[in-house]
C-alpha cells in the first residue's frame with residue numbers, strides 16, 4: 343500500500359485541525375505577525391507531488407500549490423537533487439558583485455521561452471514584489487517619465503512601490519500613508535461583470551476609450567507616462583482573464599506613445615496557462631515581463647525580463663544581495679526543464695479536462711456565477727443570486743472550508759471567488775477528486791441559504 347504521501351488521493355485520519363496542528367496554530371498565534379491571512383488551519387509537514395501531509399498525518403490534495411508556486415509539485419526528486427547538489431557546491435556569492443555560471447544560463451533559458459525578435463536581458467530578484475519594483479524603476483529610468491497606470495483589481499505586491507500599483511483590497515493599503523505619486527488606476531476588463539454587457543472576447547472597449555479619451559486628455563499626457571502594468575489574468579483579483587484584443591490594443595497604445603508595457607506574469611506564468619506566459623495567448627511582446635512564483639518550485643527567485651533596448655541602465659543603477667542565488671537558480675533550471683518536457687502540456691490538457699467537467703457549474707449550482715480561466719488557473723465566482731450577481735463572500739468562504747475538511751486545499755481570490763491553481767502535474771484522478779469535493783461542498787453550502 344502506498345504511503346499517504348505516495349498516494350494520489352488524500353486521506354484524513356483526525357478531525358481537523360488535529361491535536362498537533364492545534365498546538366502549532368496556538369504557537370503561531372502567539373509569536374507570528376497577525377497580518378498573515380490564513381484561510382484554514384493547514385499545518386504542513388511534508389509534500390510530494392500534489393499531496394501535502396500535515397503534522398498529524400492527514401494528507402490533502404493541493405489545489406493551491408503554495409499560491410501557484412509549486413509548479414512541479416512538492417519536492418520533485420529532480421528539483422530536490424538540483425538543490426542538494428548546488429547547496430553542496432556553492433550556496434551564495436551575490437550576483438550583484440560577482441559572476442556565477444548559472445545566472446546567464448537561466449537568463450538565456452528564460453529569454454528563449456519569450457517570443458519576439460528583439461534580444462532581451464534579465465535581472466534576478468527574490469520575490470514577485472521585487473520584480474515589480476525593479477520593473478517600475480527600469481521603466482522610469484528608461485523613459486525618463488514617472489507616471490504609472492495600473493488596473494482596479496490588480497495585485498502587484500506589498501512593498502511601497504508595488505503597493506502603489508496594487509488595487510485589490512483596501513486593507514492592503516489602509517494605514518500605510520502616502521504611496522508613490524503619479525499612479526492612476528483604470529478598470530480591468532471583467533467580462534462577467536462587464537458594465538457594457540460585452541462577452542469575454544469583447545469586454546474592455548470602453549476602458550481603452552477611457553484611457554485614451556479621458557486619462558490621456560484630462561490627467562496624464564501620454565508623454566508623461568512611464569508604464570502601463572497589467573496582469574494578463576488577474577490573480578489575486580479573482581482569476582479574471584483579459585481578452586486578447588484588449589492586451590493587443592494596450593500594446594498598440596503603449597507603442598504609439600513610447601510607454602513601457604509591463605506584463606506581470608508572477609502568478610500566471612511558467613506554463614500554468616498551457617503556454618510559458620499567459621500574454622502569449624494574445625500574441626503580444628511586452629517591454630518588461632515580471633516573473634516569480636512558479637519559476638523555482640518554491641525556492642525564492644524572481645526575475646524581470648526586458649527588451650535589450652529597454653534595459654540600458656548604467657552600472658550601479660539597480661542591484662540586490664541575494665537575487666540569482668545559485669541554489670534558487672539550480673532549482674529554477676530543473677523546474678523549467680520539467681515544465682518544458684511535459685508539465686506545460688499537462689497544464690493545457692488538464693485545464694481543458696477540468697473546464698470540460700465544470701463549465702456547466704453555473705447551470706448546476708445556483709451559488710456558482712462564473713467559471714473562467716486558462717489551463718490550470720481556474721477561477722470560480724460565487725454569488726448569492728445569479729440574476730443580481732450579488733457577491734457571496736460568506737458562501738465562498740464556507741465552500742473553501744468544507745473542501746479543506748474533505749481533504750482539498752484551495753484558496754480564495756478576489757472578493758468572492760475560489761481559485762484552483764494546482765501543481766502542473768495533476769492527473770485525471772486528482773482532478774476528479776477536486777471536482778467531486780467542490781461539488782459536494784457547493785451542495786452543502788447551498789443548504790445554508
Ligand SMILES: Cc1ncc(COP(=O)(O)O)c(C=O)c1O
Nearest residue numbers: 469470471497498499577608609
Ligand atoms: C500578479 C502578482 N504580482 C506580484 C505578486 C507579489 O509577489 P510576492 O508575494 O512574491 O511579492 C503577486 C503575489 O501574489 C502576484 O500574484
